[in-house]
Amino acid sequence: QVRVLVVNLIPSLQAGVMAAPPVQIFFGSQSGTAEGFSDELRDEAAERGIQCQVFDLASFTPEDFAACSVAVLIVSTYGDGEPTDNAVAFHNWASNPCNDGVLKGQRYCVMGLGDMNYSKFNNMGSMTDASMERLGATRFYKRGVGDDSQDIVEDWMKWKADGLWDALSQAVADAHREGPRAVVRPAVADVAVGPRKPEVHFFFGQSEEDGAASDICEALQECSQKEGMTVATTQSLEDRKAVKVLDKLPRAAVVVVVVDATLDGLCRPAQKLLRMMKLELDPNSLASKSIQFALLTVATSKCSNSASAFRDSIKKTAQPLFEAFLRAGAKPVDESILSYLDAGVENVEQKCAEFISVLKRHAAAVSSAAAQASSSSITAAAQPTAVPASATRILWTGSEAREAADALLGLWPGATCDQMSSLKILAGAAQKREQVVLAVECAERSLGDDAVGLLTMLRATPLPLQAQLRQLRFAMLVVAATDAGNAGERASTNSTRGELTQVVAPIEQVLIRFGGKCVASSVVDLQDTDGGKLEEAIAALQAGFTDGAPKPLVTATTTTATPTATPTATT
Secondary structure: OOOOOOOOOOEEEEEEEOOOOOEEEEEOOOOHHHHHHHHHHHHHHHHHHEEEEEEHHOOHHHHHHOOOEEEEEEEEEOOOOOEOOOHHHHHHHHHHHHHHOOOOOOOOEEEEEEOOOOOOOOOOHHHHHHHHOOOOOOHHHHOOOOOOOOHHHHHHHHHOOOOHHHHHHHHHHHHHHHHEEEEOOOOOOOOOOOOOOOOOEEEOOOOOOOOOHHHHHHHHHHHHOOOOOOEEEEEOOOOOOOHHHHHHOOOOEEEEEEEEEEEEEHHHHHHHHHHHHHHOOOOOOOOOHHOEEEEEEOOOOOOOOHHHHHHHHHHOOOOOHHHHHHHOOOOOOOOOOEEEEOOOOHHHHHHHHHHHHHEEEEEEEEHHHHHHHHHHHHHOOOOOOOOOOOOOEEEOOOHHHHHHHHHHOOOOOOOOEOOOOOOOHHHHHHHOOOEEEEEEEOOEEEOOOHHHHHHHHHHHOOHHHHHHHHHHHEEEEEEEOOOOOOOHHHHHHHHHOHHHHHHHHHHHHHHHHOEEHHHHEEOOOOOOHHHHHHHEEEEEEEHHHHOOOOOOOOOOOOOOOOOOOOOEEEO
């Protein structure tokens, strides 16, 4: 092996004084938490006079990483202790013994994020820390550990407060004092992303009397491991946190739910999951993660005659749980997979093997697709790609806004309409790159009650959701709630449309602060609007999305579609 010494000269010299090297923050993120923390760290560092740059590990190259003087790595653990999709290439390179010593002179620290419910909790954080040390870098601050099953934001804040800023400032000063360093060009390891080892997440609900779901779940897990799959999760439905574990599953997770059932209905733990899913999971809240599931109903008949006679009736008792997964946005694995097993009369070993055989084919396809998506993301930055047409989603708050949304829906081909009931709906639309129209009801030049609730939710948005909302492109549709018989009130609304757009400004400003882009705004009054005016409103909103650039709120609007010099698409 030949190693070439390359001098990393920093060209930013002014009057013979070398500028302090910027801190480079790298994140490995699956759901957006690590990315959000990275952006927050950069902003807080800037307030302290420390220059930082944030990099997605999906764009990792060995040469650029080795040239870094001070690095902060914020990495999440995926599934059974593995790197997130965007950090696979970096992990493969950092784990390669051929690269030992190439980071000599670099200073680093690691913040690991994980969930204590998984067997290899925070494994990526500890592996990254060990790899960086083996590669020759010097740790300038202790490794942080964040637990998403408790309060990961509190863990993050404590890690910073324990001395990060002093340590970071010292690392930057030391790197500045030492000046340019000789960098050993690293060996270019094979960073091609292959299919992940298929992972399965098991949930089971056991009946208190004569239940077999736990034994069936264990048998399925043994078959899975024999077939080369990883058992990433084993969760009892008796535990109240089961629905939270379900909600926090990684993207493209394959879920197996095994529940006992009788003619009287589902077992108590399965009923508990059903109730909690209805209470805590919003419609389509799992859709953005592409979660796929298989529900296996387990009976324990005493004889073959009763097994045959009651089979269909017992299967029907599990239908509400199946529909709850569909409502949450999960998709069934495969119609051909086993959905009912009578442990009292059937060959359990054979049936479990058949179940896992179908599941393995499906899980392998999912893992391969995820690997291809990850591989594509690594090279996407260097390759121009065509931008697909985005779907339009109208999210409404308030009864008048709902009427306006329904009216627009009839004139806007391909658009869909939903109530703005939770931030997860908005984040899901952002992740899907949908064009979002926020229909907000206003009355007497103030926000309606539902709109006030939306603003309150936005102001309390947790950090992971803030990171997801950075992808949001949205338009504001202000819906004036006026009395149908009050011509004076409608006239007042028409003359103060510009003021109404300012009423919704707090909602827009919060979303822009998260990184979203407002492309247009418009005002409608259903009591004084016909089909022509609605079409004008749609045209204005569509024009904003077509232009693509963020637009400021208007300070004045008109009731016609007369072109104006204002940069905001309005009507």
